[in-house]
Amino acid sequence: MALALIHCSEKSKKTASIPTKNAHYTKAGDYRDSGNYDSAFVYYNIAKNDFLKINDTLGITKSLINMAIIQTDYGDFFGGIETSLEAEKFLKNNDSITNQLKSSNYNNLALANDELENFDNAQKYYNLALNTTQDNESKYIYYNNIGNTFLGLRNYQKAREYYARALRTKDSISYARTLNNIGRSYFLENKNANALPYFSKSLEIRETKNDSWGLNSSYATLADYYKEKNAQKSLFYAKKMYEIAQKINNPDDQLEALQKIIFLENPIKSKELFKKYDLIRDSVQTERNKAKNQFALIRYETEKKQIENQKLKTETVEKENRILRLYFLLFLLLISIFGGYFWYQRRKKILELEKEREINNTKIKYSKKVHDVVANGLYQTMVELQNKEEVIKDKLLDQLENLYEKSRDISHEPSEDASLEFYKKISLMLSSYSSEEIKVIIIGNTEHLWTNISEKKKKELFYVLQELMVNMKKHSFANLVAIKFEKNLENLFIKYTDNGVGIQDLEKKTGTGLRNTGTRIATIDGVINFEKNPKGGLIVTLNIPI
Incomplete structure (x- = not known):
């Protein structure tokens, strides 16, 4: 079962690794391919933040899925689930590339839940992965893994239904894995079932293909099969499993192999092996605890560094803006000074023109008053003298005196005869x-x-x-x-x-x-x-x- 999950994990890595134009993303891929997963995780996280700045949802999603896969492979199952769920928020489209990424992300969610023995959740995500992938070989892997979840639930009949679908694969390694799982379903259901032909055929294919991970699984299965039937054969396969688990550097399978050997070996050897078992178990526990925290710490440190860099950039921009504002205020001051000077000169000229107009208007006003009050009044008096045969001296004197009074103070309004x-x-x-x-x-x-x-x-x-x-x-x-x-x-x-x-x-x-x-x-x-x-x-x- 472990081999099938790891293989599927390897498959999902390849699916998520679609090239993109980002130097940090490319560097992360190089670290991942060379087995330096800590550094790969760091650069995928930096690349993700780069993509966030330009709102590149495809780049964000690919970075997060690769980070989630690394977390799951290293035993940080809850962290892997959390990161995959974060990636899911960006998987809104329904095109072929997005569906391929969805399939890979759902597979990782299923793997993490499977490891945590949340089989119902694992089945849900495997089915989602099935519905979004267009690759048949990927589907056969998902069928096999769904069969494994039913195996964990002890629903052996249902498990074999999915294994039967997985057997359509054209990949010999996948075929051998499914054969081995079918044999396990029969054996777990009934210890006396004839499961050996499935185990033997699977082992033969794996030996031919030199499939170390597959051989590790076959040796574990055969050790369990012979445990009550033939102790020597069971011990033989347990030791073979331990050897190959050391070769592929799989501490979990080393522990499983040592458990089998300790149970089958004589007490003296078992005592020594138990010390080795405790040593590996402590190391695995330490690595597990480290894995649970290291990726969160990496993300924290990366985010903290980026925040500090952004803060520095912001402070630099603010400083530049302050300088620009000072220059702008200085510019406004100079404009105000020059503008004020020109405004003063223009205002002075306008006032002078207004004063000149006022003088001219005053001249016109007084000229008009002289014309209206004195000239026309005098002419009217002359007309009366011409038109009347008799002139009343007193009346004439009154008219002349009135004209005199009006002309003496021409700036005042002429007096009117109110009566x-x-x-x-x-x-x-x-x-x-x-x-x-x-x-x-x-x-x-x-x-x-x-x-x-x-x-x-x-x-x-x-x-x-x-x-x-x-x-x-x-x-x-x-x-x-x-x-x-x-x-x-x-x-x-x-x-x-x-x-x-x-x-x-x-x-x-x-x-x-x-x-x-x-x-x-x-x-x-x-x-x-x-x-x-x-x-x-x-x-x-x-x-x-x-």
Whole structure:
């Protein structure tokens, strides 16, 4: 049985050893092939960690399976099971290579459980190995091993059913092994059964093939067979087993052979042999204990070294990152300094331009005020003097004094006559331009019209209308002027019409007064349009939102 398991283990080693591109994996294979299994285990573990870094599941699995096989072969059965179960987590695909690896891994799990006499688990994993392998010779080996588990369970009939399947093998060594196992099943079931032909045929094939491991198994079986039938023959085969167990360096089989010899040999020799037995047993126990811990220790040391290396790399990277951050902060500081300098210069220039614009706007503002308040007011007074036959001296003096007060402090807002309602003020201003030569018609200027119109809009509209009337008086030669006021819920509409000569080069409208009207209307979000009157003269429309 031991020979069959070891042979199967050798088979699984070959199955798991699929080449891969990794220096540590290759080195591990070299150590394994030369029999240096401790070093092989170390490098398979390093290779596994290499594959983990690049997420190469195939490489990870192959490394773990080889590690598990080494553990099982060295008697670390629980460790071998643990490592195989770890490998199983990565065997998710269903392709031919993955199935081959699954078969090898299941076989190792079965072997370890078989050695621990967990025969039910061993059968489960052998059957899984059978279902995943495509190699017939591997299947025959698994049939043989399943037969061995039934033999361990003393189900001899079931064991022979699987041995019968295993006999289909074309490999003579496997065939001899199965013959020997069939003989054992008959002998264990019935000590008087005729099992010798199976043992003899198996021994003959093994001697022909010089199969040392197989001969070791045959000698053990024959020593048991003759134990009660022929003590001398039993002792002969026990001694042959001991010799070959020493040759193949199998301490477990040496112990088994010594047990048989001690039982059959005379007491004097048995005493010496017992000392040797104790010595080997202690050595085997020590090796077993060592095997249980050495691979775990190897993995621990390897992992610890890799963690330390990774920690060193991390510290180096962090140091480099700190230096880079310092350079980056220095770069940002320099950028900030230069950026701040250029921003200051640009801001300074913008402020200078804004100051210059403010000065220009102030000039324009005062110019417009002089034009609106003084020039137009003075012109309106002149028009009244021209249009009226009688001039009231006191009223004229009041008007002139008012213009004087306004011009003395032009930067302040002009004082308004609060006692006069706005619609009357508008009518008064427009009517002042009416004379015998010029007829001014005012339509729709009522008190209700100016309700909800802001004071700012009223003031600006007053100056715009005043500017239009001044322009008419100076340039249009009109004798008829109409100003129409209308309002809806959203807008105020004013339409100015005269029958004068109109404005030459209407598109340009270069006069200061006309430019002022456009500016004023824009400040109150209104729209002003100048059009030629089809009947001759000028039409100006104003649209102001309420």
